[in-house]
Amino acid sequence: MSMDWTAAFEGPLSEYVPTDTTARIRVPWPELDDTDHDLARVVLEDPLSAFPAAEDALAELGYTDTAFRVFDLPESRTYRVGKYGSDALGTLIGVHGEVVNVEAIKPFAETAAFECSYCGTLNPMSQPGGKLVKPFECQNETCENTNQWSLNVSESEIADFQEILIKRTESSLDDPPVEAVYLWDDLCETLSKGDVVTIVGTYDTLPWPDEAVLKTYLDAVSINKSEQPATVDEVADWKVKKWTFEEADRLCDAGSGYDCSKRDVLRSVSDEYGVAEGEINAAIDNLEEQGYVSEYQDGRIQITTSSDPTFEPPAEL
Numbered sequence: 367m368s369m370d371w372t373a374a375f376e377g378p379l380s381e382y383v384p385t386d387t388t389a390r391i392r393v394p395w396p397e398l399d400d401t402d403h404d405l406a407r408v409v410l411e412d413p414l415s416a417f418p419a420a421e422d423a424l425a426e427l428g429y430t431d432t433a434f435r436v437f438d439l440p441e442s443r444t445y446r447v448g449k450y451g452s453d454a455l456g457t458l459i460g461v462h463g464e465v466v467n468v469e470a471i472k473p474f475a476e477t478a479a480f481e482c483s484y485c486g487t488l489n490p491m492s493q494p495g496g497k498l499v500k501p502f503e504c505q506n507e508t509c510e511n512t513n514q515w516s517l518n519v520s521e522s523e524i525a526d527f528q529e530i531l532i533k534r535t536e537s538s539l540d541d542p543p544v545e546a547v548y549l550w551d552d553l554c555e556t557l558s559k560g561d562v563v564t565i566v567g568t569y570d571t572l573p574w575p576d577e578a579v580l581k582t583y584l585d586a587v588s589i590n591k592s593e594q595p596a597t598v599d600e601v602a603d604w605k606v607k608k609w610t611f612e613e614a615d616r617l618c619d620a621g622s623g624y625d626c627s628k629r630d631v632l633r634s635v636s637d638e639y640g641v642a643e644g645e646i647n648a649a650i651d652n653l654e655e656q657g658y659v660s661e662y663q664d665g666r667i668q669i670t671t672s673s674d675p676t677f678e679p680p681a682e683l
Contacts, residue, residue: 371423374401383429390433390552391424392588398436409436410443413458413568417587433552437566437588444564446638447534448543454569461545461584463532465561471554474527475517482506483514488521528554535562539637546583553586564590603649608677609635610649611658618669625668628661 375383378401382393399406409416420434436458444460480489480501487506491499504511528549534542547565549556557563567586613634617626628650635646650667653659660670 371405371420372426374398374405375420375423375427377401383424383427390435391429392435392437394438395436395440396438410439410458412456413587414456433550433587435588437590439566447532447545449534449638450569455571455582457569458566458587459569459584460564460566461532461547462535462564463545463562464535465530465557465559465563466533466544467531468557468559469529471526471528473524474550475519475522476525477523479518479521480515481518481521482509482511483516484511485509488518489515490522526551526554530557532563532565546581548583548585549589550586553589556589557591561591566590602679603645604677604679606635606639606645607649607652609639610646611653611675611677613638614650614653614659614667615669618667625662625666628665628667631667 379393379397382391382397384391395406395409398409405416409420417434421432424430424432424434437460439458439460443458444462445454447461447463450459450461475493475498478491478493478498480491481487482489482504485504485506485508487504487509489501489505491501493499498517500515502512530547530549531544532547533544547567565584565586566588567584569582569584571580571582610631614626614631617630617634618624620626631650632646650659650661654661656675658669658671658675660668662668
């Protein structure tokens, strides 16, 4: 039977709940999944409901204004920048990339309190981001104001806000994909240009679009920095050969002639794993020497083995 958030925080997740009223708690997703699979699933599929519910439960336990953070998502939910599609909108995903731009911290009105210029009534309006959303009419039923307001900052809910950009790491593309990331409160001022990170957040679109191609962003809930990010030169030869064979095999199966374009293999492996094309060419040559593939003069590759070869790291001496 599924438990509620309060039971989870009082029970299996109590070790993650701080002994003082700190600003956040961080829970690894696998621990949440072990605690309650249903809660973990809701966090992934409906984070806009799950996180407020978790933070409401923390408030009931005395941890007011405490942010609930989840990290270490399953591999199936962790992507390189730009490798996720519209199916991910509204869900919680992890995105791995390099920070390429950091904007200054700015105040953001999560709830803007508009004071009526006619009667003085405060009209709180939740703000989704982008253009400031003003009331359609005054909440005072006896007032006829529909367009005269002033923002009462002291009565508004203001949060620290910072926007960064991350790009796909080690990409062979001349113009690698980038993604805007929104940081809030304690997550602000935690990143610098050049940091390689995995950011967990809700993938969403900006409100009030004016184009058919929607602008997206990642609303961050947690950040993990890579202490020693792998570089292209650190990728083992056997891994490159494995990736190259698997991609060639996939593309050959997808084609009608049981062969595929070498150019497509080079582009796909380089784009997916950040491997230099020279290394992939060397892997293709080695696979041909071993009789796993055959390369044609017209730049096409055919799989020449009926069994799936095993690629493993060399044995240590």
